[in-house]
Amino acid sequence: FKLSKKYGFGTWGFFMIGLPGENKKTVKDTIDFAKELDPDFAKFLILKPYPGTEVFEQLYQEERIFDFNYDNYGPYTGPVHELPDLTREEILGLQKKALRRFYLRPSKILKTIFRIRSFTQFKLNVKSGMFVIKSMFKE
Numbered sequence: 001f002k003l004s005k006k007y008g009f010g011t012w013g014f015f016m017i018g019l020p021g022e023n024k025k026t027v028k029d030t031i032d033f034a035k036e037l038d039p040d041f042a043k044f045l046i047l048k049p050y051p052g053t054e055v056f057e058q059l060y061q062e063e064r065i066f067d068f069n070y071d072n073y074g075p076y077t078g079p080v081h082e083l084p085d086l087t088r089e090e091i092l093g094l095q096k097k098a099l100r101r102f103y104l105r106p107s108k109i110l111k112t113i114f115r116i117r118s119f120t121q122f123k124l125n126v127k128s129g130m131f132v133i134k135s136m137f138k139e
Contacts, residue, residue, distance in 0.1 A: 001037050013039035017095050018047040020058060023085035027094045031101050038108075040115070041128065044098035046091055048073045049081055096136050103132050
């Protein structure tokens with residue numbers, strides 16, 4: 001990330017929430033790691049345990065999968081499982097918290113504003129910002 005930034009390349013960070021073994025502290029650690037890396041954009045995606053994968057089998061055996069409607073297994077849908085230490089509602093709440101803690105920092109907002117070099121870039125930032133805000137308040 002440092003080299004990419006040094007040479008002017010944009011950076012993206014993709015972070016997964018809701019993995020087996022996670023709890024509130026490990027998710028907080030993930031958010032802190034994202035803030036430390038400080039990519040230009042970050043996505044905090046909820047694990048989707050697809051049938052046929054090891055994680056699906058594990059969660060299925062533990063009776064932790066509660067949604068078998070595969071229309072709900074897309075990248076922008078809520079959790080279809082829960083964990084021993086995190087309910088589905090908590091996983092979704094932690095995703096929203098991650099977005100808030102990453103994007104609503106004054107330093108992140110200022111960096112984003114000062115990096116705008118064109119109207120196209122401005123439009124992309126507004127569109128991305130609206131998506132983040134909607135994601136934070138989506139039920």
